[in-house]
Amino acid sequence: MALLEVKNLSISFGGLKAVDGFHIDIEKGQLYGLIGPNGAGKTTVFNLLTGVYKPNAGSIVLDGKNITGRSNIQINQDGxxxxxxxxxxxxxxxVLDNVKAGLHNHYRYSAVEGIFRLPRYFKVEREMDQEALRLLDVFGLADECDFKASNLPYGxxxxxxxxxxxxxxxxxxxxxxxxxxxxPNETAELMDTIRFVRDTFDMTILLIEHDMKLVSGICEKLTVLNFGQVLKEGPTSDVLHDPEVVKAYLGE
Known part of the structure; x- marks a missing residue:
């Protein structure tokens, strides 16, 4: 069974179909790319998958659970x-507090415990500090944990x-x-980072990207979106050399 199964996903804005019958199957541990021209509907698909938008039709199943139409927060908690x-x-x-903000799905204390600084508050905060530092260390950012996020270089x-x-x-x-x-140097490092994340965290990754060097370098399969519809899908090399894709997207 695929980790992500999307069937017939559609949404319209003011009578315009931004995404029309979108489908995708992504296996666990796969590094998958979603590409297409500007305005093809790629970010709209992401917004549907994450609950920012609710689809007019279709289904989204994550790891066997139907998450169609759930809220953004619920879908994040679903995974x-x-x-x-x-x-x-x-x-x-x-930097540390940015990562801790992502930990609140799994580390909790009550409002009363937080306001009155009860023992559980300190226990959970220590656990979150430790886990946040562990993640930062994985990315080589532990030494900058006290920096303001805005002071970090772009990469x-x-x-x-x-x-x-x-x-x-x-x-x-x-x-x-x-x-x-x-x-280009930052992009090369990013490619290594994405591979590292997939391998280290046993992660399944779907990415939108216009940089074809990055796409061809790390994605195992691709889906090409054009005018809100799936144009092609399959192994990366096959898709990128398909004449329809070249005509619609690469402009050659």
Whole structure:
């Protein structure tokens, strides 16, 4: 059984079908790419998968559980986490606290325990500090745990955003144009980071990306979206060399 099974997913805005009959199957541990021209509906698909939008039709099944139409918070708790094309860190908070923000799905204390600083509050905070530092160490950011997130270089901010997403303990990680704004050296390092995340955390990853070097370098399978519909799907090399894809997306 696929970890993610999406069938006939559709949504319209003002009579315009932004996504029409979208389907995808992603196996556990797979590194999968979703590509297509600007305006093809890729980010809309991500918003449907994460509960930002509710579909007009279709189904989303994650690890055997139907999560169609659930809220953004519920879907995150079900096991879907994402990053964004434009980095959305809590820039005035510390690097450590950014990761801790992602841990609250799994580490909890009551409002009373927090307000009155009862023993459980300190116990849970210590556990979150330890887990956040463990994640930061994995990404080489532990020494900068007290820095403001806004003071990190761009590439490290990307790593921090991924670390925060992983703190929610997802089954599926969605990366929205992770290489946006990066130079070639940063992109090469990002490719290593994504492979590392998949292998170290036994993670299933779906990414949107325009950088074809990154896509061809790390994605095992691709789905191409065009005008809200699936144009092609299959092994990466086959898809990227398909004449319809070349015509619609690569412009050659």
């Amino acid at each position: 879907v986490a994402r990053t964004f094309q434009n980095i959305r860190l809590f820039k005035d908070m510390s 490290k901010q990307r790593k921090l955003e991924i670390a925060r997403a992983l703190a929610t303990q997802p089954k599926l990680l969605l990366l929205d144009e992770p290489a946006a704004g990066m130079n």
